Amino acid sequence: MSTADLFHKVTEWFSANMETAETELHYDSPFHLLIAVILSAQCTDKRVNMHTPQIFARFPQPADLASASFEEVYELIKSISFPNNKARHLIGMASKLVSDFSGEVPSEIHELETLPGVGRKTANVIASVIYDKPVIAVDTHVFRVSRRIGLSDGGTVEAVERDLTAGFAPQLRGKAHHWLILHGRYVCTARKPKCQECGLSEFCREYILNNVKI
Ligand code: SF4
Incomplete structure (x- = not known):
């Protein structure tokens, strides 16, 4: 699958399954x-x-x-x-x-x-x-999940940010940041990713390469 197709699949899946994706931090200003x-x-x-x-x-x-x-x-x-x-x-x-x-x-x-x-x-x-700028913040979850799925091979936060910025359309970048964070927090966790219940497994590079086991 080409990288463009992979971004398309990921976008399609999250759009259908995680319509609401926003920060879990509370704030009022x-x-x-x-x-x-x-x-x-x-x-x-x-x-x-x-x-x-x-x-x-x-x-x-x-x-x-x-x-x-x-x-x-x-x-x-x-x-x-x-x-x-x-x-x-x-x-x-x-x-x-x-x-x-x-x-x-x-x-x-x-x-x-x-x-x-x-x-x-x-x-x-x-x-x-806050300002709706078309940028993607790469934290530890975004970094790990992007590399596992195959959205980036970047070895640094900057490289992953570049790949995600190139792969997600500007209007989707803010949402994509939250998609990947929330997926990393609750499903694709650092130590024990829950691949058996992950809707991305069909096209996740790590899952496919490791033949079901990670
Ligand atoms: S299949 Fe597994 S490794 Fe791939 S995104 Fe889902 S939880 Fe993460």
């Missing part, structure tokens, strides 16, 4: 989504969602977080992974929003990437979810 995405690095969305109501209530606007102490932020996020780094990043991110962007979350990826704690993946998530 672009600023709060940015906080949630930074906190979600190497942490589950579920755990982040348990803590963000208190964080959002305490820091409704960037200026509130920019003037907070490290100790206060740390206390609020201490049961989330890497609280030291994340507390520093959150305060730095909010400070830069205030100083450089009039307290608004920018829409351009190169601007988002100037914020502390915001790498390519986080910038793409914000650009896609």
Whole structure:
């Protein structure tokens, strides 16, 4: 099967079987989504969602977080992974929003990437979810699932992002990001992919190559 055909099949299957695909992080503003995405690095969305109501209530606007102490932020996020780094990043991110962007979350990826704690993946998530930009954020699930299915052979996040960007039509990229994340989270899991109940197995390269066993 050609790569174009594979993208077509994958798009067809997800469109039919996962019509609603959106972030599982809770948020009520672009600023709060940015906080949630930074906190979600190497942490589950579920755990982040348990803590963000208190964080959002305490820091409704960037200026509130920019003037907070490290100790206060740390206390609020201490049961989330890497609280030291994340507390520093959150305060730095909010400070830069205030100083450089009039307290608004920018829409351009190169601007988002100037914020502390915001790498390519986080910038793409914000650009896609908030500003509807035709970009695909590649996290650990998207990276693994894309390579297993055969949508990419890329050995780096950048290479996989390039392949997915080329393969999915612009208007589908935001949705495709969530399709692959959710599939990776619940079906094509890292250690024990549930191939027997996976609707993609018929054309998944990994499944076909390994003759049913992975
Ligand atoms: S068939 Fe297995 S390896 Fe392929 S996408 Fe489905 S769960 Fe993942």
